[in-house]
Each structure stands twice: as C-alpha cells, then as structure tokens.
Amino acid sequence: MKSFTMNDTDLKHTISRIGWKLEQDEKGRLFHPDLRAMFDPLKVELGAIEALSAVHFAGRSVHLLQERWAEQHGLSEGRLGVLFRLYRCGDMPLGDLANDLDSTPRNITGLVDHLEKDGLVERVPDATDRRSIRARLTAAGRQRIESIWREGLERQSEIVEGISKDDLAQLRHLCLLLVENARKELGK
Amino acid sequence: MKSFTMNDTDLKHTISRIGWKLEQDEKGRLFHPDLRAMFDPLKVELGAIEALSAVHFAGRSVHLLQERWAEQHGLSEGRLGVLFRLYRCGDMPLGDLANDLDSTPRNITGLVDHLEKDGLVERVPDATDRRSIRARLTAAGRQRIESIWREGLERQSEIVEGISKDDLAQLRHLCLLLVENARKELGK
C-alpha cells in the first residue's frame, strides 16, 4: 500500500500516499492535505486548484452514487434521466432530449435504444416533422419511473445531509457560475 | 428545435425546452428555471436536487474542459493526472497511483499502457516487492509535463474567474462535504 522509496527530494515521500483523509483549515473548512502538499512548493495560487479538484470529485461521487442506485433498478444514470424527463414532460423528439439533458443526439439515440429494448420507451413518428422521432414512455416505463423516483429523491437528501439550506443554495450558485464560465470557454 | 405538441396537461409544454438559460433568484444566486419548473409541481424539497444537479453539471463542465485541453497536448485527463503525479511525487507503483488518483488499478494499467506506448512513462520493477511495478517518467514525459503544467493552471484560473477567494474555499468545503457523505453511502 505504501511506497517509501523516496527516490527524489525529501519532500516527495511526505507527499506520496495516504488514503483520502480530509482535514479542516482554521475556519473549519475541509481541505485535502495531500493535494495542498503537492502544490505548495510550486508557489502557485491554490484556491482555484483546490476548488476545482473538489468539484471534480464531488461530481464524480454524485455520479457514481446515482449510477449505482439506478443500476439497482435496471437502469443507468443516463437512461434514468431520459425516463424521468419523459415522465415529467411527456413524449418528445430525441433531439429535444439531447438538448434538455445537455447530451449529444448520438448519445440519446443509444439510451433510447437501450430503453426501447427493455420495453420502457417506444419510438413514435412525429406528425409535424417527418425527420423527427419522438420518444414515448410505455406503460411499463411509466410504471417503472413512478415506482422509484421518490426513493431517488430521498437518496439525494441523504447525500446533502448536514448541509444547510442556505449553503445548498450557495453551492448551487457557485457551481452554476463555473458552468457558465466553462461554457464561455467551450464556446457554446 | 421546439416541441409544442402538449400531449398532456398544460403544464408540460411550459416545461419542455429552452436551451440552457440560467436566472438569478431574489438573492442574486443563479438557478435553473427549467429544472425548478419540472420539479415544482411534485411538491418536494428542491434544495438538494438543485444543488446536486449543479454539482453534476459543474463537474461535467470542468471534466470536459480539462479533457479538451489535455487533448491539445496529446493527452487525456487521466493520463495528464498520472503524468503530473509522477512529476510531483516521483516514480511509484501502479497501485499507489490508483489510490492517489482515486481510480481503479485496472484503469491505471490502461493509462500507463497508453503513456508507455507514447514513450512518456516506463515500467520498472520494484526492488522491494516483486509483485509491484513502478511507473517512472521518461525524459520525454518529464519534458512534456514541464512544458504544459503552468498553462494548465492558468486555464483553471480562468474557469473560476469572478469567484472570490473566500467563495472558492466555501465551494471546496461544500464539495468535500458531499464527497464525505457519498463515501459513507458508497461504503468505503
């Protein structure tokens, strides 16, 4: 598990390893000591790095949890998203799904393929645009999503346990700021 | 682009569509009107949903940006992570990399495979444990990472433009709280 070969400066083996312990700074805020130690000697502004790293891991954690939970109900995170969207918004063209779910059309095609194979969604032609194909919940699909979505939301509440309502709003705000900035960067 | 078929209640077509506009609430905090509209009629606590959704998209955006930038230098986000880790911490066993980067051993094997094929990393036997294989930067690998990491950090500063130092720390803290909660949930 450990590597103490310290092939380089004495700094390095103080960095390497340790599981994933978090600590609190002087204001009681969590931070990642290893990350800080790794960047400290570089004499760079740590604020952005630490925040983005935390966002990265938080996103990954939430994703993993969602994926794992969806899997227990024979779905994936993406397919669950499609199912819920159709449940809430009614049937719609695949392209709209791509847009709403911030995904690519090709990806939606794959998700709908899978859902269709499982009998949860069906493709129906669009009356007004013969290029479009609308995805529609089947009875089975509706039944599936209705039977699980509440539990899904409960699951989400557990993840944010111990975070005040106001902090959640602030977290939301800051994350959306990042999204906006990133979108500018990505040119879109 | 739009779907106005309103096959169901009058609610639904007010929900469906729109690109990805964000608005500000009464306190100037960004939120996602579509998401709110979609969940509002369900009479559920929105705080967790909105925050986690924002975290999800923020993580995705940061990931995409990082991936795109790495690609410009012949790398992927994962390979870049390995390269930088080796640069900062010196050569180490693949298992340690997996641990530090919060990835799976199998994934690290793949990343190192790729990096080795590109001549940026080499595998060397571990003197003290013949099961282990250490990954080590080659001269080319060191040169590659040294030539780009500063630009990578600049890139990160741009993404957090307009967010105060204190807010970044708060963002970090809240995200790490989520990570901790998720880890509990994931049992690890």
Add this chain to the structure above:
DNA sequence: CGTTCATAGTGAATGACTTCATTATTACCA
C-alpha cells in the same frame, strides 16, 4: 516449512459517451 489468505498487476468483456460520416427530411431563397 507449508497452507492459507491478501495484494499487485493485467486480460477479457462490457457500457457509456464522443466524433465523424451518412441518409432523409425540411427550410431558405433567388
């Protein structure tokens, strides 16, 4: 010692997602 169990790395199979190219339909416009 030798039996047993844990650990390190990897092969095989799988799934989600991307990009690029292609087909069919619609919109534009001169």
Add this chain to the structure above:
DNA sequence: TGGTAATAATGAAGTCATTCACTATGAACG
C-alpha cells in the same frame, strides 16, 4: 420552382473507465 443549406437521427469506430476472473508474489501463522 429548383438548388443549396440546415436539421434529425443513426451507423461506424474509437476512448475511457468499470467489473470480474486469473496469475504471480508476499505475508501470516499453525
């Protein structure tokens, strides 16, 4: 009206990462 451009969906191919099974080595303990 006829021709060009944009749009909707999908096929093909590739990347990244995950799980499960397997091999080889090391550690623990009788």
